[in-house]
Amino acid sequence: xxxxxxxxxxxAVVLAMILPMAVSADNTGTAGVTGDVPPTPTLDHLSQTSExxxxxxxGASKTVSETLTSTGTDFEQGAAYSVNIGSANGVTVDNVVxxxxxxxxADLHIPAGCAAxxxxxxxxxxxxxxxxxxxxxxxxxxxxxxxxxxLGVMTIGVAKTGQSGTGGTVDANQxxxxxxxxxxxxxxxxxxxxxxxxxxxxxxxIGPSGGTLTTADTGFSYAASATSLPFYVSQTALTDDAxxxxxxxxxxxxxx
Amino acid sequence: MKKSIILIxxxxxxxxxxxxxxxxxxxPTLGGIAPNNGTPGPTATVDIxxxxxxxxxxxxGATILVDGSGVSATxxxxxxxxxxxxxxxxxxxxxxxxxxxxxxxxxxxxGAQTFTINSYFNLSAPAAINLGVMTVGGSATGNSTxxxxxxxxxxxxxxxxxxxxxxxxxTKTSPYAKLATPLQIKNSTSGIFANANDGITYSSNPTNLPFYVSQQVATGDAxxxxxxxxxxxxxx
Numbered sequence: 001x002x003x004x005x006x007x008x009x010x011x012a013v014v015l016a017m018i019l020p021m022a023v024s025a026d027n028t029g030t031a032g033v034t035g036d037v038p039p040t041p042t043l044d045h046l047s048q049t050s051e052x053x054x055x056x057x058x059g060a061s062k063t064v065s066e067t068l069t070s071t072g073t074d075f076e077q078g079a080a081y082s083v084n085i086g087s088a089n090g091v092t093v094d095n096v097v098x099x100x101x102x103x104x105x106a107d108l109h110i111p112a113g114c115a116a117x118x119x120x121x122x123x124x125x126x127x128x129x130x131x132x133x134x135x136x137x138x139x140x141x142x143x144x145x146x147x148x149x150x151l152g153v154m155t156i157g158v159a160k161t162g163q164s165g166t167g168g169t170v171d172a173n174q175x176x177x178x179x180x181x182x183x184x185x186x187x188x189x190x191x192x193x194x195x196x197x198x199x200x201x202x203x204x205x206i207g208p209s210g211g212t213l214t215t216a217d218t219g220f221s222y223a224a225s226a227t228s229l230p231f232y233v234s235q236t237a238l239t240d241d242a243x244x245x246x247x248x249x250x251x252x253x254x255x256x
Numbered sequence: 257m258k259k260s261i262i263l264i265x266x267x268x269x270x271x272x273x274x275x276x277x278x279x280x281x282x283x284p285t286l287g288g289i290a291p292n293n294g295t296p297g298p299t300a301t302v303d304i305x306x307x308x309x310x311x312x313x314x315x316x317g318a319t320i321l322v323d324g325s326g327v328s329a330t331x332x333x334x335x336x337x338x339x340x341x342x343x344x345x346x347x348x349x350x351x352x353x354x355x356x357x358x359x360x361x362x363x364x365x366x367g368a369q370t371f372t373i374n375s376y377f378n379l380s381a382p383a384a385i386n387l388g389v390m391t392v393g394g395s396a397t398g399n400s401t402x403x404x405x406x407x408x409x410x411x412x413x414x415x416x417x418x419x420x421x422x423x424x425x426x427t428k429t430s431p432y433a434k435l436a437t438p439l440q441i442k443n444s445t446s447g448i449f450a451n452a453n454d455g456i457t458y459s460s461n462p463t464n465l466p467f468y469v470s471q472q473v474a475t476g477d478a479x480x481x482x483x484x485x486x487x488x489x490x491x492x
Binding site for chain 1 (some may be wrong): 285377378379380381382383385386389390391392393394396398400402415426435452460464467469471473476477478479480481482483484485486487488489490491492
C-alpha cells in the first residue's frame with residue numbers, strides 16, 4: 001500500500017512537471033494548387049468565309065478589315081487563344097476575343113494586293129488546336145482607264161492618230177489577269193466613230209502601241225498581268241464622210 | 257502560599273520580558289502559483305488575470321518579481337497574509353521557458369516558484385494557387401506566401417504532397433486521371449524545383465514561406481480540372 005501511494009505521488013509530480021510545458025501548436029497547413037487542362041476546341045463555323053481585299057476608288061486602294069466570328073465548342077474562358085491562318089500571304093489577325101464557350105471573334109485584315117486564294121482558319125486554345133475552316137480571299141481586278149483623246153479637226157484622206165495623255169492602270173491580286181479594249185457600242189456601226197448616229201466610213205483603229213492597231217469593233221487585249229494601259233488610236237476621214245463632230249467610247253475590261 | 261507568590265512573580269517577570277522584547281516580522285514565503293503557465297500571443301500582450309499566489313506573510317505593499325524577459329506581474333489584491341491575486345503580463349512573442357517568481361515585502365523576499373511561458377507555433381500555409389487554364393505543351397506557374405509565428409528558438413518547415421495515390425501529381429476525378437509530369441515546387445525564385453512528392457525544406461527558422469509551383473502539361477494529358485494539396489509541416 002505504501003509503495004502504491006509512492007508511485008501515485010511520483011506520477012503526480014511528473015505530471016505536474018509536464019503539464020505546464022504544454023505547447024500550443026498549429027504546425028501544419030495546406031495549400032491547394034488547381035489548374036485546368038483545356039480540351040481540344042472544335043471550330044464549326046465562320047461568320048464570313050470570303051472577302052475581296054480591295055475596293056478601288058479612282059485608283060486608290062484600301063485595306064479591308066473584317067470581324068470574323070468563329071463558333072464552335074469548348075472555348076474555355078481564361079484560356080489563351082490565337083486564330084491561325086494557314087498560308088496567310090498577307091492576311092493578318094488580331095483582337096482575338098473570347099465571348100462564350102462557343103464564340104470567339106477576331107479581326108482579319110486583308111491588305112491591298114493580298115493574293116487571292118483560300119486560307120485555312122483554326123483556333124488554338126492554350127496549346128490545343130481545332131480543325132480548320134476555309135476563308136477565301138476573292139479575286140479582284142480594278143482598272144483605271146486611259147484618259148480621253150481628242151483628235152481635233154481631222155484632215156480628209158489622212159490618218160489622224162492620238163494617244164492618251166495618261167495611260168490606264170490595273171490593280172489585281174492575281175497573276176494572269178488580262179484587260180481587253182473595244183468599242184462600247186456593240187450595236188449598229190460598232191467600231192466606227194459616230195455623229196448623231198452616222199458613222200465615218202472607215203473603222204476606228206485602236207491598240208496598245210502605235211504600231212499594233214486593230215479595229216475597235218474587235219478590239220485588242222493587253223499582255224497578261226499588264227499593270228499599265230497605254231492607248232493609241234487612229235482614224236481616217238474620207239471625202240464622202242459628212243462634216244460634224246464624231247466620237248466613240250472604248251471600254252476597257254479586266255478578266256481574271 | 258509561598259510557592260504561589262513565587263510563581264506569580266515569575267509569570268509577571270516573564271510577561272514583562274515579553275512586552276519588552278521587539279517584534280521581529282517574518283519574510284514572505286511563496287508556496288504556489290495557479291495557474292503557473294501561460295501562452296503569449298504572436299503580436300499582442302496577453303494578460304493572465306486572477307493568478308493566485310499562495311504563501312505566508314503577505315502584507316500590504318507586497319510586490320511580485322519575475323526574472324527573465326517577456327513576463328511581468330502586478331498585484332491586484334492582497335486577499336490575506338497567505339494569498340495574493342495578481343495579473344501576469346506576457347509580452348508578444350515572449351520566449352518559451354520558465355521564469356522565477358518571488359514575492360517581495362518590506363520584510364523580505366520569498367523563495368522562488370516557477371512560471372512557465374509555453375511554446376506556441378502557428379503555421380499559416382501559403383494561399384491556394386490557381387494556375388487557370390494551362391497551356392498544353394507549356395508550363396503554368398504561380399506563387400503565394402505563407403508564414404510562421406512562434407516563440408521557440410529553432411524550427412524548420414517542410415512542404416510536400418503526402419497523398420497515398422500518385423503523390424506529387426495533380427489529379428482529377430470523373431474520370432480519375434493524373435497529369436503526366438509531377439508538380440514542381442520550390443521555396444524561392446532562385447531555388448531549384450523539386451517534385452512535389454519529394455518535397456522541399458525551408459531554411460532554418462523561416463518566418464516567411466514563399467511558395468512557387470510549376471506544372472507542365474503534356475499533349476496527351478486529358479482535359480479537365482486538376483488539383484493537388486501540398487501539406488506544410490512545421491517541425492519545432
